[in-house]
Amino acid sequence: MVHTPNSRRARLVTGALMALTLTMTAAACGGDSDEASDGGKIKLTVATFNEFGYEGLIEEYNAMQDDVVVEQKKAGTANEHQDNLYTKLAAGSGLSDIEAIEVDWLAALMEESDAFVDLSDPEVEDRWLDWKTEAATTEDGALIGYGTDIGPEGICYRADLFKKAGLPTDRDEVAKLFTSWDDYFATGREFVAKVPDVSWYDASGATAQAMINQTEYSFEDQDNNVIAADNPQVKDVFDTVTSLSEEGLSTKLVQWSEDWTASFQNDGFATMACPGWMLGVIEGNADGVEGWDVANVFPGGAGLWGGSYLTVPQQSEHPEEAMALAKWLTAPEQQIKAFEAKGTFPSQNEALSDPVLLESTNAFFNDAPTGEILAERAEAIDFIPHKGPKYADINTAFQQAIQRVDEGKESADEAWQSFLADVERLG
Amino acid sequence: MTLDSSALKPVGDTADPVSPTGGRAPVRRRPSAWRRRLSRWDTRLSPYLYISPFFVLFLLVGMFPLGYTAWVSVHEWGLLSGQGDFIGLENYSRVVEDRYFWNALRNTLSIFLLSSVPQVLIALVLAGLLDTQLRGRTLWRMSVLIPFVVAPAAVALIFGNVFGDRYGLVNEALGAFGIGPIRWHVDTLASHVAIASMVNWRWTGYNALIFLAAMQAVPRELYESAALDGAGRVRQFAAITLPMIRPTLLFVIITSTIGGLQIFAEPRLFDTQGLGGSDRQYQTLTMYLWELGWRVRDLGMASAVAWLLFLIIIVFALVNLAISRRVGTLGGRR
Numbered sequence: 001m002v003h004t005p006n007s008r009r010a011r012l013v014t015g016a017l018m019a020l021t022l023t024m025t026a027a028a029c030g031g032d033s034d035e036a037s038d039g040g041k042i043k044l045t046v047a048t049f050n051e052f053g054y055e056g057l058i059e060e061y062n063a064m065q066d067d068v069v070v071e072q073k074k075a076g077t078a079n080e081h082q083d084n085l086y087t088k089l090a091a092g093s094g095l096s097d098i099e100a101i102e103v104d105w106l107a108a109l110m111e112e113s114d115a116f117v118d119l120s121d122p123e124v125e126d127r128w129l130d131w132k133t134e135a136a137t138t139e140d141g142a143l144i145g146y147g148t149d150i151g152p153e154g155i156c157y158r159a160d161l162f163k164k165a166g167l168p169t170d171r172d173e174v175a176k177l178f179t180s181w182d183d184y185f186a187t188g189r190e191f192v193a194k195v196p197d198v199s200w201y202d203a204s205g206a207t208a209q210a211m212i213n214q215t216e217y218s219f220e221d222q223d224n225n226v227i228a229a230d231n232p233q234v235k236d237v238f239d240t241v242t243s244l245s246e247e248g249l250s251t252k253l254v255q256w257s258e259d260w261t262a263s264f265q266n267d268g269f270a271t272m273a274c275p276g277w278m279l280g281v282i283e284g285n286a287d288g289v290e291g292w293d294v295a296n297v298f299p300g301g302a303g304l305w306g307g308s309y310l311t312v313p314q315q316s317e318h319p320e321e322a323m324a325l326a327k328w329l330t331a332p333e334q335q336i337k338a339f340e341a342k343g344t345f346p347s348q349n350e351a352l353s354d355p356v357l358l359e360s361t362n363a364f365f366n367d368a369p370t371g372e373i374l375a376e377r378a379e380a381i382d383f384i385p386h387k388g389p390k391y392a393d394i395n396t397a398f399q400q401a402i403q404r405v406d407e408g409k410e411s412a413d414e415a416w417q418s419f420l421a422d423v424e425r426l427g
Numbered sequence: 428m429t430l431d432s433s434a435l436k437p438v439g440d441t442a443d444p445v446s447p448t449g450g451r452a453p454v455r456r457r458p459s460a461w462r463r464r465l466s467r468w469d470t471r472l473s474p475y476l477y478i479s480p481f482f483v484l485f486l487l488v489g490m491f492p493l494g495y496t497a498w499v500s501v502h503e504w505g506l507l508s509g510q511g512d513f514i515g516l517e518n519y520s521r522v523v524e525d526r527y528f529w530n531a532l533r534n535t536l537s538i539f540l541l542s543s544v545p546q547v548l549i550a551l552v553l554a555g556l557l558d559t560q561l562r563g564r565t566l567w568r569m570s571v572l573i574p575f576v577v578a579p580a581a582v583a584l585i586f587g588n589v590f591g592d593r594y595g596l597v598n599e600a601l602g603a604f605g606i607g608p609i610r611w612h613v614d615t616l617a618s619h620v621a622i623a624s625m626v627n628w629r630w631t632g633y634n635a636l637i638f639l640a641a642m643q644a645v646p647r648e649l650y651e652s653a654a655l656d657g658a659g660r661v662r663q664f665a666a667i668t669l670p671m672i673r674p675t676l677l678f679v680i681i682t683s684t685i686g687g688l689q690i691f692a693e694p695r696l697f698d699t700q701g702l703g704g705s706d707r708q709y710q711t712l713t714m715y716l717w718e719l720g721w722r723v724r725d726l727g728m729a730s731a732v733a734w735l736l737f738l739i740i741i742v743f744a745l746v747n748l749a750i751s752r753r754v755g756t757l758g759g760r761r
Contacts, residue, residue, distance in 0.1 A: 079701070083721055086506055086507065086721060086724065087506075087721070089506075089507055090506045090507055090509070090726075108724075111507075112507045112508075115507075253593070254698065254699065254700075254705075255699075256699040257612070257698060257699055258587050258588050258591045258594075258595070259591050259592055259593040259594055259595075262591065262593070262594035263593070263594070266594060393722060393723065396700065396702070396722075399700075400700070400702070400705045400706075401705075403705035404705045404706055407610070407613045407705055408613075409613065409705060409706050409708075410706070425525065425527075426723065
């Protein structure tokens, strides 16, 4: 007799409890359920992108440590890593204990330097090239990142195509051909006159980028005011590159596009700017193509392309252990191992004179002494261009303007006008 | 479950012995009134309680983001710097004044039309064909779903190669017929066609299967009597199938409208910069939103775009609803 109301009540209570439980579970999901310990050990994560060459090093570190377990999180591309980093910085949680950052976003992240642990330590004061450390040091003297690699550039070229055009093919002679941009372009004109179906360089954007990187203040001045629109040097680069495209020196392709990748297999071009990490890219894209070589020269003196840092976000629950790990990973001995694994060229003073680096050769590039060449290219660098917080955004607009001319969507004048409008929009 | 019945009873209740004889009515009245009320609440409230988990979750993951986005959109809000001043509708006016917003809107509509319209039509025909006595029916039916299983990013990579401007497969095939290379990544319309074909490749089979399920529920007698009356296959399809599957038609049209206006992965991965080409010729609204939020790092403006997109989708869904109601009633006079 009491059965019915009682079980109804039971149902009511069950329903209420279920609803409550579900709500609480859902709410709990929002919290951080990532348990830091793993069998009593502290778990550290290292987030990198592309290839840092850290796989073997992390194994080595794990074997050395009793109370720390390190795990690497690799993103496929730098962009993907950057998006993840920004999102989690904004959210205030979810970052790894060590986050790698690329030099192009460094300036924008320096504005958020509070989000990173100050890594300055007398022990590592003179470990890196001066400019590498300076770029990651705030006005108050806090160091937000330890340098990993840098990207000194040489010129990679196709010796077989050079021969076809009657140019010298030996890498020392090629190095004498173009120490200035004017010589580089003049040789290019000579080349395309002889071999008209092959372009001189791989992409207009890459050449423009190399020239912009040799300008101390390109898009922003020392106070980070945007000067892109009025800077005669920027306009000069734009005019030069777009007119060379008309002369047939450029493939008119965009770097990293499918067509660009395919052009390695189709004798698309004869030369390209190549930092150390590009050697591996060329070898992959041009698999089976013979004739690649590297010359110890860069038009206009020296050039840098890319290079990274390791940072420890304030979000990390084990900043001290993370800092110790970052210090170990970026030590010269370890960076040399990373260089051996993936060709990431070291930014550490001591590593630059390491025999392993200096004696390394690359079979794909006709056994060129790539370690020695890149080390000399690195020494030739006397300043690094200023990159402010808007640099990456303006650079994208600049590259797109050049691309519009290459694609014939706009004339050079129209493209420059719309670039100015884009700069205005970015404010 | 620890709450046993006595705890819920009024205090006086336990003191009253329940006698089987005369005194029963006055003793039972109070508890039974209470119980009746409880039982009434039970019947009324329980169903809501049982479905409440969905709505609680929906409030958390559906309504809350919607409201929070609205809140963000009326503030200055940097991706890294966080909340700034309240600025009312300024983000909206800045978005509406931005030429890239209108460009993105145009591209979105163009890609939406090029994808959703052929997609639904082809899916309908495909479903009609699959709804016949084919040999190895299951094989055919399952194979239209294969493209759906492939991750969109993989589709974008494959199609990116297929639609390469210089060394792509499509252009080489066209070249064999003497048709000049089409610049799939450069020309506005060509890029829209390429992107729409990726979307269609992925979703047509999926929609066809949904249509097929609806078609199988149409009573076969209707076709038999129509055939007796002399109606051909096409007539049967227009006069019986279409009106009978109208609810499903509405469902597919509305979902593909929502999906079509939010296309992101395919155009985003169509080139390496992810801004929709050198002239943003295939930047869709969701890509524009992403650019504002993660490249320009202005979440306020990005949220304003999100809300504008939300409103646009509602308008489109309503228009589609109206149109497809009409279409559905044309065939059968029901």
